[in-house]
Structures are given as structure tokens and as C-alpha cells.
Amino acid sequence: METLVWHYDGRSGERRMPRITPTADERYFTLDGDGAEPGPYAFADLTPHGTSHHERAFGLKGKPGWRITFLEFPPSDIAVQLPKPARYGAWIDRFGLWRSAAVLAMLAVLVVGFTLKLPPLIARLIPESVEQRMGRLIVGNLGSYACSSPQGEAALKALGARLRQGDNITIRVVHAPMINAVAFPGGQVVLFDGLIQNATSPDEVAGVLAHELGHVAHRDGMESLIRQYGLSLLLGGFDSNISGYGNALLNARYSRKAEAGADGYAIGRLQGANISPLPTAALFARLAKQDEEPGQAGMLLNYLSSHPLSSSRERAFRDSLRTDAAYSPALNQAQWQALRAMCGDKPAPRR
Numbered sequence: 577m578e579t580l581v582w583h584y585d586g587r588s589g590e591r592r593m594p595r596i597t598p599t600a601d602e603r604y605f606t607l608d609g610d611g612a613e614p615g616p617y618a619f620a621d622l623t624p625h626g627t628s629h630h631e632r633a634f635g636l637k638g639k640p641g642w643r644i645t646f647l648e649f650p651p652s653d654i655a656v657q658l659p660k661p662a663r664y665g666a667w668i669d670r671f672g673l674w675r676s677a678a679v680l681a682m683l684a685v686l687v688v689g690f691t692l693k694l695p696p697l698i699a700r701l702i703p704e705s706v707e708q709r710m711g712r713l714i715v716g717n718l719g720s721y722a723c724s725s726p727q728g729e730a731a732l733k734a735l736g737a738r739l740r741q742g743d744n745i746t747i748r749v750v751h752a753p754m755i756n757a758v759a760f761p762g763g764q765v766v767l768f769d770g771l772i773q774n775a776t777s778p779d780e781v782a783g784v785l786a787h788e789l790g791h792v793a794h795r796d797g798m799e800s801l802i803r804q805y806g807l808s809l810l811l812g813g814f815d816s817n818i819s820g821y822g823n824a825l826l827n828a829r830y831s832r833k834a835e836a837g838a839d840g841y842a843i844g845r846l847q848g849a850n851i852s853p854l855p856t857a858a859l860f861a862r863l864a865k866q867d868e869e870p871g872q873a874g875m876l877l878n879y880l881s882s883h884p885l886s887s888s889r890e891r892a893f894r895d896s897l898r899t900d901a902a903y904s905p906a907l908n909q910a911q912w913q914a915l916r917a918m919c920g921d922k923p924a925p926r927r
Contacts, residue, residue, distance in 0.1 A: 586641025619657040711762025723749040728918030731911035738849040751919040759791035761798045769919045782906035783856025790841030843896045852903040857893035
């Protein structure tokens with residue numbers, strides 16, 4: 577049975593899904609398929625990146641941003657070669673179980689408070705010029721995949737104007753099949769062409785874009801990076817790991833509070849622009865249904881990992897409908913077609 581993993585190479589910012597295969601001597605492994613660099617890589621060079629009941633993630637020594645994530649518990653021939661998390665506890669026997677438990681409980685409370693309160697404060701203290709430079713570097717890392725056409729740019733500008741995007745925000749379309757949209761630091765918002773092609777109307781795209789503008793307004797992207805990388809993000813110089821930061825944001829899973837805040841912001845912007853919230857609710861419902869259908873999961877992984885769907889999110893948009901409102905489409909038909917054709921015959925990223 578083949579074992580598939582999610583994989584970032586630390587350079588392209590694209591998530592791949594290759595097959596991991598141990599070599600004959602079992603000390604190395606290769607990554608086969610989906611455009612991944614095959615290796616071989618040494619199991620001994622893997623470093624635990626995070627564990628939970630449904631995934632195990634590992635980085636690679638000497639390759640910032642490189643990562644593989646097992647979607648299921650790996651088979652035994654691979655599991656025995658993976659590095660184990662460090663174990664601590666010998667001091668508990670010397671100090672006493674109950675005393676140790678009490679100290680750890682107090683520390684846990686302090687850590688939770690520190691984790692919850694400090695990152696938002698730091699994010700808001702970072703100079704806007706620093707955040708903008710980081711955002712430009714991350715988006716620039718997408719390279720030649722950015723799409724551009726006079727009619728498409730005009731449609732995108734018109735959509736941003738209706739949602740009152742602000743002068744310090746840049747919106748662009750990137751040619752990639754993934755259904756996703758991302759708010760990078762410094763007001764850099766990226767819509768992936770897969771999202772636009774999957775949408776049935778410009779109102780659906782407007783709802784997703786307004787949601788990302790909410791993340792920009794709340795500086796959720798910067799806060800997410802600080803939670804993951806700490807002050808090393810600033811003290812160590814962020815230029816050397818810019819692709820890793822882009823990957824982290826593509827894979828970021830915002831808190832329910834952050835998602836609800838961005839949804840509330842989006843609903844307000846849609847109301848202010850007289851754009852119906854029902855298409856956005858319908859998009860969420862359609863994506864949730866596709867997630868349950870065989871063969872659709874690969875296309876939706878990027879959106880579902882960073883924007884988990886729920887019935888409450890769909891309901892929030894539906895409940896915001898105003899029966900007395902004079903709604904109009906986010907774009908006219910010519911603008912919508914120009915936006916959908918913006919990437920034209922541009923080659924898709926290598927997979």
C-alpha cells in the first residue's frame with residue numbers, strides 16, 4: 577500500500593502530494609511523483625515538526641521550509657525509522673509527582689496566557705514598513721505565476737473598489753489549480769485561479785476576497801507567523817526563510833475567533849457594497865459537499881486546511897441577508913469573464 581504525504585520543498589510555496597518509499601537499506605527514503613524532488617533523503621536528517629492524533633510532520637536539517645506531513649499514521653517500516661520526540665520526566669521522580677503536577681499546571685496557565693496575549697501585541701508593534709517588505713518578498717516568491725491582462729486587472733480593481741480594499745492593499749491573481757485565497761503580511765492578498773474557476777459567480781469571489789481583507793485588517797497573517805516562529809522571525813532576519821513563511825501561511829489554520837472575525841468583516845463589506853451574501857454561503861455549502869465526494873479532496877486540501885468549513889459559517893452569511901436590500905452583482909458579465917480569463921494560457925506550476 578503506497579503512503580502519500582503532503583510536501584513543501586521550501587522554495588516554490590506549492591504543496592505537493594508524492595509517495596514516500598524507504599530505500600533497500602531502510603536508512604533513506606525517496607519522494608516519488610507529483611513533481612517532488614526524489615532525493616534520497618536520510619531518515620536521520622528528519623526533525624519532528626509537530627504531532628497530533630491525525631498527522632505527523634517533519635522538517636529536514638539544512639533545508640528551511642522543507643516539510644513532509646503524514647496524513648495517517650505511517651506504516652511500521654517507515655514509523656520505526658522516524659525520529660522520536662524527546663522525552664522528559666526523570667526530574668519528576670526526584671521532585672515528586674503531585675508537586676510536579678502543580679508546578680506544571682501553573683506553568684501551563686502562564687504559557688497559555690503568554691501564547692494568547694503576546695503574539696497579537698507583537699504583531700501590532702511591528703512597523704508597517706517591515707510588514708509590507710515581508711509581504712512583497714513572499715508574494716514575489718510566487719514568481720512568474722502571477723496573472724495579468726488589462727481587462728482582468730480592471731475587473732480586479734473594480735471588485736476591490738466595491739469592497740473598499742484600501743490604498744495599502746494589493747490584490748493579485750496567481751495561476752494555480754488550488755481552491756484558495758491567502759492574505760499575506762503587508763496587505764498582499766492572493767486569489768488562486770482555481771478558486772475563480774470553481775466559483776459560479778463574481779459574488780462568490782467577492783465574499784472570499786472580503787474575508788481575506790478581514791484577515792489583513794486584523795493582521796492575522798503576521799500574528800500567525802509570530803505564533804509559529806516567535807521573535808526569531810524578526811531578530812534572525814526574515815529574508816533567509818521567506819519561502820518557509822509563505823508555506824506556513826498557505827498552511828495556516830486560523831483560530832475560530834480569527835475566522836469568525838474575518839467572516840464578520842466580510843459580511844460588513846458585502847453589505848456596504850450591496851452584494852448579496854447568499855452566493856458566499858452557497859460556495860461554502862458546495863465546497864463542504866465536494867469534500868465528501870471521492871476524487872475531490874486533493875483539489876480542496878489547500879482551502880480546507882487554512883479555511884475550515886462549518887455549518888455555522890455558512891449560516892452566518894445566510895442570516896446576514898437583508899430582504900429590503902437592493903443587491904447587485906459584484907461585477908458585470910464582461911468584467912467577470914475578463915477576471916476568469918485573466919490567466920489565459922499561462923503554463924500551470926510544475927506538479
